[in-house]
Amino acid sequence: MKKQATYTKSSMVAHFMRGCTRFFIFSIVMSFINTLLEMLIPQVIRQFVDSVIGSAPFNVPPFVLNMIEGIGGAPYLRSHMHLVAILIGVMALLVALAFYGTNQTNSIAAEKLHQNIREELFAHIQKLPFAWHMKNKTGDIIQRCTSDAERVRIFIAEQMVSVVRIIIMMTLSLYFMFSMDWRLSLVAACSIPIIIGYSAFFHNRIGGSFEKCDQNEGILSTIAQENLTGVRVVRAFGREEFERKRFEKQNVYYTGLWVSLMNLMAVFWGIGDFISGLQIMLILVLGSVFCVRGTLSAGEFIAFLTYNSMLIWPVRQLGRVISEMSKAGVSIDRIMYIINSPLEEDKEDAVSREETDKALRGDIVFDHVSFGYEPDIPVVQDISFTIPHGTTFGILGSTGSGKSTLMHLLNRLYELPPEQGKITIGGVDIAEMKAQDLRRDIGMVLQEPFLFSRTISENIGITDRNMSLEEIRRAAKIACVDDTITEFKEGYDTVVGERGVTLSGGQKQRTAIARMLTQKAPVMVFDDSLSAVDAETDAKIRHALSQSLGDSTVILISHRITTLMQASCIMVLDKGRIVEMGSPEELLALNGVYKKIYDMQQGLEEAEEAV
């Protein structure tokens, strides 16, 4: 079996970039061409001013000089000035084309990268153990997959490319500037670290404020989301006004945060503009002096000023990018937490699918099983029982006594540590089976059934997309939900949930039972799955089920004694321990907990009948 890779920051970024590296490289090359051409235009203007309008000799590389001489030199250009204008126009067009190429390829690369990140995260999360999902908050996982993924995309696609562009721009500008006048260049160069430092310092300072704004936006949307999903509770308890005020308070606080952040930003831009203005002024004054003294030509001065103003913006950007990079570092760490979380893995020498299928047609044995979700807080202790194949086994117990926990262990949603007992089916330890094979053979109707916001037939036939409607209906009939579904206007094509009809608790439970029945598993678990249906429907479903279960092993968990009566053996749990176990008749004769609950429920039923 392939071992799960553990990523470092850089190897994870490289992994995400697969398939889009060539686009990034192309975009960087285009960006280089674009910057180079942009940088050459002031040189053309400089030569034009000094050597075409003025009379200084051309100061260009020999091959360019040869070309100029070839067409007739400065005198020819002086009488055909439009040629220079055309040259600048062509260069500007090339700059635009290269700019287009940069953006085009960069956006392909960026979107492909984003797609890779989303795909990778989703696929990984799907394979993470159930315990991991229980431990991590859904909101936080979503935040990591959206905001953090977006920040990493911006970092790799936009910031890294702009850093390359800024560095090329700075190098070329400084090269051209130094080639014209080293004293003036020194002044310009000295201001660069000051501007970068100031910008980075400021962005670091406001980074915290941005994070606070992000967090508070999260709180605000959580309040809104809770109110939307919990609208029934809000209405039922008349909490509209309270919730409105709570939202308003957070909204005011959030707005205040942005206002003070914007104030800070205004100060930043103001001071930044002032520093850049000072630098430009210094160059202007010094340049003018040099010009008057004749150590700098007019063309050089114009080119110099152009380079200087071209330099200022990227330099200021660089400061921002540097501070943004630290934020991206945090996001990469947050994504790495998911990507490096260990996947649910089967043993290397796990038994084959056929062997599992065969074993699942054997007895289920819990052998001295103890388990707790948190270390040192046991939930079930020393549980031992055997369910012979093909029989119905009932579990009764107060809430929180560990019934669902035992089922979580049975289909390995939680792994049982080896020293805490053993669960075998057909003589094979379930830890030796592949989790997927095991779960395919254990049909579970969970205590809180979840239906997807899809059609009813899609929900019931979830295990097989090609399941026929007859098969789906057969299962629905056994679960006593077919009549209800056919009454809907769109029948089995009715969409459930947010986009469609809202099913009642009992309808949902019965749909979930139908879904499980289509699985045709040799072991079926009903975890309190009939709690939301009335006693009569409960009896009807049980009757229909007993006719169709065949030789499946059935585990019934219920608080209702009547539901459990058909079981050949019932286990009574209390605070994670077995207190009684036996056939319904044996348990009645024991005169213990079971008998007490039995008497209580019988009494209630008689009282109901009397009414």
Ligand SMILES: Nc1ncnc2c1ncn2[C@@H]1O[C@H](COP(=O)(O)OP(=O)(O)OP(=O)(O)O)[C@@H](O)[C@H]1O
């Ligand atoms: N994912 C979990 N993490 C931590 N503790 C849990 C988790 N699930 C359940 N528990 C705790 O384990 C104990 C047993 O829970 P379990 O769901 O097994 O009870 P139950 O017998 O099925 O109860 P009910 O009849 O109410 O469904 C409870 O105290 C519960 O708080």
Ligand SMILES: [Mg+2]
């Ligand atoms: Mg339960």
